[in-house]
Amino acid sequence: DIQMTQSPSTLSASVGDRVTITCRASQSISRWLAWYQQKSGKAPTLLIFEASTLESGVPSRFSGSGSGTEFTLTISSLQPDDFATYYCQQYHTSSPTFGLGTKVDIK
Amino acid sequence: QVQLEQLGAGLLKPSETLSLTCAVYGASFSRYYWTWLRQSPGRGLEWIGEINHSGRTNYNPSLKSRVTMSAATSENQFSLRLNSVTATDTAVYFCARGLFLLGPGRVFDVWGRGTLVTVSS
Numbered sequence A: 001d002i003q004m005t006q007s008p009s010t011l012s013a014s015v016g017d018r019v020t021i022t023c024r025a026s027q028s029i030s031r032w033l034a035w036y037q038q039k040s041g042k043a044p045t046l047l048i049f050e051a052s053t054l055e056s057g058v059p060s061r062f063s064g065s066g067s068g069t070e071f072t073l074t075i076s077s078l079q080p081d082d083f084a085t086y087y088c089q090q091y092h093t094s095s096p097t098f099g100l101g102t103k104v105d106i107k
Numbered sequence B: 001q002v003q004l005e006q007l008g009a010g011l012l013k014p015s016e017t018l019s020l021t022c023a024v025y026g027a028s029f030s031r032y033y034w035t036w037l038r039q040s041p042g043r044g045l046e047w048i049g050e051i052n053h054s055g056r057t058n059y060n061p062s063l064k065s066r067v068t069m070s071a072a073t074s075e076n077q078f079s080l081r082l083n084s085v086t087a088t089d090t091a092v093y094f095c096a097r098g099l100f101l102l103g104p105g106r107v108f109d110v111w112g113r114g115t116l117v118t119v120s121s
Helices: none
Strands: A004-007 A010-013 A019-025 A033-038 A045-049 A062-067 A070-075 A085-090 A102-106 B003-008 B018-025 B033-040 B044-051 B057-059 B067-072 B077-082 B091-100 B106-111 B115-119
Touching: A004 A085, A010 A019, A019 A033, A019 A085, A019 A102, A033 A062, A045 A062, A045 B106, A070 A085, A085 B044, B003 B091, B003 B106, B018 B033, B018 B091, B018 B115, B033 B106, B044 B067, B044 B077, B044 B091, B057 B067, B077 B091
Parallel strands: A010 A102
Antiparallel strands: A004 A019, A019 A070, A033 A045, A033 A085, A062 A070, A085 A102, B003 B018, B018 B077, B033 B044, B033 B091, B044 B057, B067 B077, B091 B106, B091 B115
16 A cells, blocks of 8 residues: 655644645655545545646635655645645555545644 | 435444445436545545446455445445444445546545444444
């Protein structure tokens, strides 16, 4: 299995802050990486796929970058609706795996 | 608007069989892979497996010996069976739609609400 490691595990930030979350893969996954947002008690929602392609309807303050083994998710100006947990997922193999998540909470 | 509605029991005893069904509304059943995932505090998000309209399946190797997925195309439903459950199978189980993209695997753009399955004697 490809292991996905996210950092930090928790991030405290304020509305308006620029936030960056990192995801590292245990081997190269090219650009086959997706990001999800999950709010408490809800299912995850797809934000980004192919490392940097925004899913339809996702605000432009979200962006993704990276390739190979290192990826980032950036929120350019944190909004109240963005306090949630974020997960990365590799789909380089037919057995996808997820990171353990980064919780973004209020500072 | 695509919706996935999950059906099935949430409380099991060890060694019993978990059985869940997901009904698909508003999407062409034949155009996607239909997926089961689960989430627990100890294991995080875990892909269980997928099935397409013709019944072709792919399973997580770590669960393959205990998992069976099936599809009822005429009813736009797909199902999961996981046998010989133990406490470590306690989790929230999600069904989801898997997209065909350029990569080898799948991303998941529509999810069910989740079903909490608890395994306890």
